[in-house]
């Protein structure tokens with residue numbers, strides 16, 4: 001006798017949006033090792049994920065800017081991980097994209113949502129794009145679907161953008177004060193997101209996805225000093241001086257307020273303390289910042 005799709009014994013169909021992005025792809029790869037049922041990779045350009053077919057994963061067009069692809073993209077999907085997009089250039093666009101995705105998922109009959117949010121995005125956050133995440137969280141709550149909000153801390157990998165310049169000059173200019181960030185490896189965030197999706201309604205709520213300890217800029221500078229045998233000084237600046245310094249060093253104008261808002265956010269103690277969420281969801285301890293820096297030692301030494 002044929003089983004109906006929603007018979008509890010049938011494995012559910014799980015979808016990851018943004019599957020060609022760095023986190024989406026890592027989440028998909030991990031999901032394939034822990035979920036025995038159908039997996040769908042949603043992306044703007046399925047041709048980029050042609051290799052997935054060999055592993056039985058369907059790549060499907062899913063573009064949050066394209067209503068037709070949203071209606072088709074969530075068809076037959078039981079649970080979805082919505083990966084936040086990178087559409088930061090045009091105010092309001094990213095939130096509109098995410099709202100469209102949540103609405104389309106609910107309309108298509110998706111029964112559970114996970115979402116990659118940011119820490120502490122409520123009104124009052126100085127982070128320039130916090131409203132996108134807060135608005136998306138609200139839309140997911142309003143959908144009434146069981147859900148898991150994964151408030152992902154800043155990636156350890158983000159530091160690679162600024163560290164070569166810091167190491168070359170020997171000065172880490174910062175307006176973050178003594179605030180701490182529990183940086184998380186992108187891969188750990190992806191593994192946690194995949195695990196949440198695989199558990200579905202078994203792991204609902206709002207979770208801070210962090211690395212194993214919080215780090216101030218002074219502590220990171222000391223760690224790098226020990227690792228490289230070269231002194232890295234911290235220059236403590238206010239927001240205006242940091243903005244001026246970033247502009248003088250050629251940071252694109254659109255990024256200057258973003259970076260300044262990150263430092264203010266950290267200085268005001270708005271980044272979460274470390275949690276055990278990665279270990280709890282994945283069964284594996286998250287990568288430490290020490291291990292990350294050690295893995296980059298050759299690159300750092302060349303820059304210093």
Ligand SMILES: NC(=O)c1ccc[n+]([C@@H]2O[C@H](COP(=O)([O-])OP(=O)(O)OC[C@H]3O[C@@H](n4cnc5c(N)ncnc54)[C@H](OP(=O)(O)O)[C@@H]3O)[C@@H](O)[C@H]2O)c1
Pocket residue numbers: 017018019020021022023024042043044045062063064065083084085086087097116152153154155158186
């Ligand atoms: N926590 C942090 O430190 C941190 C740092 C950077 C970014 N983020 C956020 O986390 C997300 C994932 O990080 P990442 O490292 O994987 O970034 P990434 O490699 O830059 O990926 C960008 C993502 O945006 C998706 N996207 C862009 N336009 C879209 C659209 N119209 N419809 C649907 N999806 C769209 C892409 O999906 P496809 O290419 O598959 O269509 C891709 O998954 C980012 O998009 C950003 O929102 C967090």
